[in-house]
Amino acid sequence: MTEEKTEYSISDLAKEFGITSRSIRHYEDEKLITPTRRGVHRIYNNRDRVRLQLILRGKRLGFSLAEIKEIIDLYGMEGEEKQTKRLLELITVRRESLNQQLKDIKYLLKEFDVLEAKLNAEK
């Protein structure tokens, strides 16, 4: 019976997720996590750990902390459908942004081809 911990220090989580404690404190400043305190020290529970996981996943998907906060804050609330709806909207926005970046990159690459050709041609 492996008892699951109920408390974590900031370094425990930093180590577990491969980030710095600085980042974790920053997410707290942005109101994405609200660990309890034992004196001035932060104490994280499983729930905080899950939220941190969600934050990191959101970041991997390219969402801003503000957007991630929006989604996370919607969880547990009444209209759980609201959460899904909002997430879908953010995905759409993110997709548009990525498509635009893709276009920009393709354009740039094409432009480099032209420039490169000219430079090679002129002697």
Next chain:
DNA sequence: ATTCTAACA
């Protein structure tokens, strides 16, 4: 040893 806040050559 660890963590905390505040601040920026």
Next chain:
DNA sequence: TGTTAGGA
């Protein structure tokens, strides 16, 4: 986000 100073 890094990093460092100065405390607890």
